[in-house]
Amino acid sequence: MxxxxxxxxxxxPAPLRPKQVEQKIIQILETAAQKGLNLADGQAIRDFATDFAFQGTTxxxxxxxxxxxxxxxxxxxxxxxxxxxxxxxxxxxxxxxxxxxxxxxxxxxxxxxxxxxxxxxxxxxxxxxxxxxxxxxxxxxxxxxxxxxxxxxxxxxxxxxxxxxxxxxxxxxxxxxxxxxxxxxxxxxxxxxxxxxxxxxxxxxxxxxxxxxxxxxxxxxxxxxxxxxxxxxxxxxxxxxxxxxxxxxxxxxxxxxxxxxxxxxxxxxxxxxxxxxxxxxxxxxxxxxxxxxxxxxxxxxxxxxxxxxxxxxxxxxxxxxxxLPEVGTASDFQMDEYVRNGVVFLKLSGKFGPHATQRFKDQIEQSMKTYQTNKIILKLESLSELTTAGIRVLVDTRRKLDKLALVGIPAEALQVLEWASVTNFFLIFDDEEAALTALNVK
Ligand SMILES: [Zn+2]
Ligand SMILES: [Zn+2]
Known part of the structure; x- marks a missing residue:
């Protein structure tokens, strides 16, 4: 729903007073100046406005x-x-x-x-x-x-x-x-x-x-x-x-x-x-x-x-x-993607639990399609929580992708993978350079 x-x-009803609007304009322009916003770039202005979201509005x-x-x-x-x-x-x-x-x-x-x-x-x-x-x-x-x-x-x-x-x-x-x-x-x-x-x-x-x-x-x-x-x-x-x-x-x-x-x-x-x-x-x-x-x-x-x-x-x-019921997932769990040497890096942060699984699957599919690659490195250092739901989707993804590597696993998440007896199932590396080399050599 x-x-x-x-x-x-x-x-x-309490509409903004003209003085408040004026203050908002000043505040927005000051922030734009601090961020070095290029006022000749229409798209940059629209992106800035979206990021500014609540603070800049009401x-x-x-x-x-x-x-x-x-x-x-x-x-x-x-x-x-x-x-x-x-x-x-x-x-x-x-x-x-x-x-x-x-x-x-x-x-x-x-x-x-x-x-x-x-x-x-x-x-x-x-x-x-x-x-x-x-x-x-x-x-x-x-x-x-x-x-x-x-x-x-x-x-x-x-x-x-x-x-x-x-x-x-x-x-x-x-x-x-x-x-x-x-x-x-x-x-x-x-x-x-x-x-x-x-x-x-x-x-x-x-x-x-x-x-x-x-x-x-x-x-x-x-x-x-x-x-x-x-x-x-x-x-x-x-x-x-x-x-x-x-x-x-x-x-x-x-x-x-x-x-x-x-x-x-x-x-x-x-x-x-x-x-x-x-x-x-x-x-x-x-x-x-x-x-x-x-x-x-x-x-x-x-x-x-x-x-x-x-x-x-x-x-x-x-x-x-x-x-709903997908409420709040955007803030609980985030994925940031970038590509280097033909390999997709996906940084996962926050809670990797039941609310995250579908989004994770969709993202993997989309990344593979967009970059025409089956080499993916998951960067996990910012995971605050890994649950059985997260493990399940990781295992499923690994089954389909032999070139899936995990790096930067926090100690707690590693412990959870060990409890689930699935550590041997994954390619695990200490840092992304090692993972990159391994995926590109194989
Ligand atoms: Zn009332
Ligand atoms: Zn009332």
Whole structure:
């Protein structure tokens, strides 16, 4: 399934101020100068912009809207101002997303789940263009009884020029029982109550062998075992936990009953729940991108001092996509390729485990095709972990490739190969020169 963020701010949309844009331009130009970027080279500029990624851009200013694509189904969580951009993309026939769901043809269908009806979670709905195309249909799920009424009320004449009754698409409302579990769009979806003024609900989605939990607008003021156990269970083993980290820890203690939490509390809860990725979400509208990045760094630093396993911490920002269950593999495991004397060198770093095997196989195949060679040297000095899954794919690759050599095996990985009794099966060298000579002589 594909998870995507369309709005990650809390409370009220918070567009960048002109002064902030100016500061970003200065920061970007300074970095470009340090890196010696050639401003006459268009491709170099585009590469630089891609590398600069988050720092040079922004978490965005829109309020809560998240989508999950599961097969041919689309699930939307909340209709904050982020849903307006989702609607615009769905209405653009050139856009692949639009082509997948056909809302622009009046043949679209989506599920919308509401966590609660505070403004920042419903205010984008009247601006969601697919609503005004006859033929489109929506199944709306909610736990609070008042959700249909609130959606109608925010479009009364005092607040908006069009009435809810003027929406052309068809709606079906489904009130969920608190704590229930249903099957929708090929997923099992359960809910639980979050402590928040007027209550909010978290949704746990299990599909495609992955688990995503949307748990925004939540306060955890009692951090004792008895109160937290319920959340640990609900968030247990999630691939992604979307967590309300609007406040600092200090604010979360002082602003009691405001209904929000902090990144550090999220880090502890994610750890206790064996969560793989903690997504910092519902950013305070007054927080700058730099402040949010600082919170990210502090949270990572805080976690580093704890025992394994640790969740990866990521800032949720507009446009961020996470493919599940392959989540995070890009950062866990990396491959860098270069060619010397007709031999492909592939440097593997990080965890060589179950998430890495398919990518490794694809890479080997592609390298052999691209360089028309069957000589490959795997450089392993940066492997942090080698598991049985990694060994298995190494053995399979070696079976097909008699000119596969391993160099720079870390002591721990070598020990694992010995336990598996496969060391004799590989050509192992201390350094790449020796491996290169051996492969080219044979
Ligand atoms: Zn909110
Ligand atoms: Zn709220």
């Amino acid at each position: 594909l998870l995507k963020f369309w709005g990650t701010r809390g409370s009220i 978490v965005g200013g829109n309020t809560t809207c998240i989508t999950l694509e599961i097969g041919n189904e689309l699930i939307i969580f909340d209709a904050g101002s982020g849903i307006r951009e989702l609607g615009n993309q769905l209405m653009n026939p050139q856009n692949p997303l639009a082509q997948r769901f056909n809302f622009f043809k009046g043949k679209g269908h989506a599920y919308i789940f509401f966590t609660h009806t505070h403004w920042d979670h419903i205010q984008g709905l009247p601006f969601f263009v697919p609503l005004y195309i006859p033929g489109n249909s929506f199944d709306i799920y909610h736990v609070h009884e008042h959700v249909p009424k609130a959606l109608v009320r925010q479009m009364e004449q005092d607040f908006f020029p069009l009435q809810f009754s003027q929406i052309s698409a068809s709606f079906r409302f489904h009130q969920l029982e608190e704590g229930s579990k249903i099957e929708v769009a090929g997923a099992m979806i359960s809910n639980t109550e979050l402590k928040h003024p007027g209550k909010a609900y978290a949704y746990r989605v299990e599909a495609d062998d992955a688990i995503v939990v949307v748990a925004t607008d939540a306060e955890y003021n009692d951090l004792g075992y008895a109160k937290l156990r319920k959340y640990w269970n609900f968030y247990a083993n999630a691939d992604v936990l979307i967590f309300d980290s609007m406040f600092s820890v200090q604010e979360s203690f002082v602003k009691e009953d405001w209904g929000h939490s902090s990144a550090l509390i999220g880090a502890d809860i994610a750890r206790e729940s064996n969560v793989k990725r903690l997504l910092l979400f519902h950013h305070d509208p007054t927080s700058s991108d730099e402040e949010i990045m600082r919170v990210l760094e502090e949270t990572q630093e805080y976690l580093k001092r704890k025992g394994q396993p640790l969740p990866e911490v990521i800032v949720a920002r507009e446009g961020l996509e996470i493919n």
